[in-house]
Amino acid sequence: MSRMTSIINLREFRTLLFLILLFMVVGLVNSDYLSLQNIDKSLKSSLLYIVLAVGMTFVLLTGNLDISIGGTLGLTAAVCGTILRDGGSIFTAAAASILIGAGIGLINGFGVIKLKISSFIMTLAILSITQVIQVIYTNGKWVENIPANVKGLSKIDIFGINLLTVLVIAGVILTHVFLTKSSKGRYYNAIGDNVDGAVSLGIPVNRYIAYSFVISGVCAALAGFIFVSQIGFVSTNAGAGIELTVIAACVLGGVSLLGGIGTVVGAALGAIILTSINSALIYMKVPAFWNDTISGSLLIIIVVIDALLAFSAHKKAKKVRLNARVLQKEAQD
Incomplete structure (x- = not known):
């Protein structure tokens, strides 16, 4: 009984319960919303946000913020798109994106740790810089004519289940196990919960804060690759404003903005809920301008x-x- 009570009290359980209720309520209004096709579509639409939320969770757990993920996504998507458009391999495009994302993460970490700049200010500045670099890199033009085989990656199914969905879910599970079961994974919670206590325990606080920003940058780069494969083109404002949605998804899933509390599973569920709400409004025939409100x-x-x-x-x-x-x-x- 106590085991069941502890599960019910979990923030992630309540988030999952709300997700189920959302589908049930909207399903009563429009039964098409409960179709397997729509559920699969909602899950695919949320993959981008799930990957970003996983990276953001690492940063939030340490008590910091990463506002630069939208700019990182846009820049890496543009680089990835141009490489693929010009005949480069998928491996080269993915590797270049990951290196850029990791580099941006290192810069964020350096500013926060060595220069003692607030993570909000540092990453906000990097957001603006990356957006400008993206425009310069693309000459202010959209990246189009992405090869069909790249766009087909997001449509590959295994036993009726989307391959990209399987990979993202597996990544969330593995990351959750690392953060909750391994001693090094629990360092992130310890840093956000009590920095001084973490230092006294011998935890290399600065190193793990830097790791968190690098992981966030790499996740943003992976999201950029997913963006290219799903959308098939990259606009000059790709990723703009997405950081607020991702932070909201993390908070909705139980990740504290003060640090030390939260899981990637909760953040992933929060991302699914936010994307599901948008599709629910469409099925309920609510005018689009009401969506954000x-x-x-x-x-x-x-x-x-x-x-x-x-x-x-x-x-x-x-x-x-x-x-x-x-x-x-x-x-x-």
């Missing part, structure tokens, strides 16, 4: 309700501990 309002409501539930659970736990102490004292007397 409704999505933002739902996000605020969900986070507030969850915060109240968490606060209530904390008060109950505190009361139980207090009662236990009283009983223990009475027994001693």
